[in-house]
Amino acid sequence: xxCATAIARPVSYAGGWTLIETSNRVxxxxxxxxxxxxxxxxxxxxxxxxxSDTRVTAIQPTFLAKRWFxxxxxxxxxxxxxxGTAERDVGGxxxxxxxxxxxxxxxxxxxxxxxxxxxRRMNLGQLGNQTMHAARVGWAPYEGDTGALHTWLMLEVxxxxxxxxxxxxxxxxxxxxxxxxxEVGYNLSDSSPIFNFTYRF
Amino acid sequence: xxxxxxxxxxxxxxxxxxADDGKHEMKHHSGxxxxxxxxxxxxxxxxxxGASHEHESHDHNARAHDHGDMGMKAAxxxxxxxxxxxxxxxxxxxxxxxxxxxxDFCATAMNKIFSKRDEVAAIYxxxxxxxxxxxxxxxxxxxxxxxxxxxxxxxxxxxxIRRDSEAMGG
Numbered sequence: 094x095x096c097a098t099a100i101a102r103p104v105s106y107a108g109g110w111t112l113i114e115t116s117n118r119v120x121x122x123x124x125x126x127x128x129x130x131x132x133x134x135x136x137x138x139x140x141x142x143x144x145s146d147t148r149v150t151a152i153q154p155t156f157l158a159k160r161w162f163x164x165x166x167x168x169x170x171x172x173x174x175x176x177g178t179a180e181r182d183v184g185g186x187x188x189x190x191x192x193x194x195x196x197x198x199x200x201x202x203x204x205x206x207x208x209x210x211x212x213r214r215m216n217l218g219q220l221g222n223q224t225m226h227a228a229r230v231g232w233a234p235y236e237g238d239t240g241a242l243h244t245w246l247m248l249e250v251x252x253x254x255x256x257x258x259x260x261x262x263x264x265x266x267x268x269x270x271x272x273x274x275x276e277v278g279y280n281l282s283d284s285s286p287i288f289n290f291t292y293r294f
Numbered sequence: 295x296x297x298x299x300x301x302x303x304x305x306x307x308x309x310x311x312x313a314d315d316g317k318h319e320m321k322h323h324s325g326x327x328x329x330x331x332x333x334x335x336x337x338x339x340x341x342x343x344g345a346s347h348e349h350e351s352h353d354h355n356a357r358a359h360d361h362g363d364m365g366m367k368a369a370x371x372x373x374x375x376x377x378x379x380x381x382x383x384x385x386x387x388x389x390x391x392x393x394x395x396x397x398d399f400c401a402t403a404m405n406k407i408f409s410k411r412d413e414v415a416a417i418y419x420x421x422x423x424x425x426x427x428x429x430x431x432x433x434x435x436x437x438x439x440x441x442x443x444x445x446x447x448x449x450x451x452x453x454x455i456r457r458d459s460e461a462m463g464g
Binding site: 104105106107108109131157160161162163164165166167202203204236237238239240243269270271272274293 | 391393394395396397398399400401402403404406407418419420421422424446447448449450451453
């Protein structure tokens with residue numbers, strides 16, 4: 094339940110912590126969240142948008158609105174939001190604005206197939222608005238057993254209204270073992286690497 | 295935005311996020327009984343009893359009703375060193391069919407939640423069988439209701455629970 098811009102299982106088990114790092118063609122971000130209940134987590138997010146050197150610090154709740162279960166699949170619908178501050182140096186003057194964002198994530202996966210979508214709308218006041226959509230498909234060439242190394246081949250397409258290169262494609266590899274998940278990829282449109290890491294404890 | 299956060303919390307506290315495909319209900323199989331209703335198969339389309347089969351004489355609740363020849367035999371406990379040691383110490387085996395178990399995060403979640411319980415001597419989540427194997431300490435008990443609740447805390451839903459000889463495949 095991950096995409097380069099999205100988060101791996103942003104709601105964990107009750108009482109669980111999750112550390113999520115994402116680095117894509119636009120930003121590098123970290124989210125540390127705590128799961129209050131099986132359907133709600135609250136976390137602290139820091140995001141650095143490299144191109145504009147904008148720093149966003151926010152509190153982010155994520156709500157698991159629905160989880161569909163089957164013997165061989167799981168699907169989820171999440172809503173997230175956030176409020177905090179955005180800071181950017183403009184002409185030597187530090188500007189600070191209220192940052193607000195809302196997002197939706199949906200995914201479906203079996204042990205060998207994966208599909209996801211994420212959308213996020215971010216308002217940074219005078220520092221601008223951003224809208225992002227990302228979709229991903231994935232395939233696991235083998236079904237790893239419990240505790241074994243799981244490997245996925247994935248392809249992500251993202252669309253960002255505020256970017257010159259609005260739509261981009263990123264092939265990536267996901268490695269998954271126990272409580273840790275690592276993704277490495279390369280954005281073909283912007284020629285930039287992606288690196289995502291998630292750890293649960 | 296404060297309104298949004300309040301809405302998240304209110305919704306989380308008041309709403310069940312869970313749904314299934316409508317085919318599964320939690321069942322407790324006891325004493326080797328196997329109920330066809332638990333098996334999630336379509337009798338009309340897939341369950342072929344053959345031309346000479348008479349449904350009137352077919353007892354779907356009979357003991358030792360073996361689904362093995364249909365490829366649907368109920369999964370038994372997964373033996374790991376920890377499970378075997380706990381069984382050797384007199385622990386009681388429990389096998390739980392879990393819905394939606396597709397990755398190691400699922401296994402991690404259930405391990406974390408169930409291993410906190412003093413009643414649990416050993417645990418293993420088997421992604422292949424889609425089961426949670428438990429060994430309950432001798433003299434302790436973990437009811438079906440408690441298991442269901444713990445699975446929910448982990449973020450999952452259970453379809454069936456088998457205990458003792460049925461969990462061992464006996």
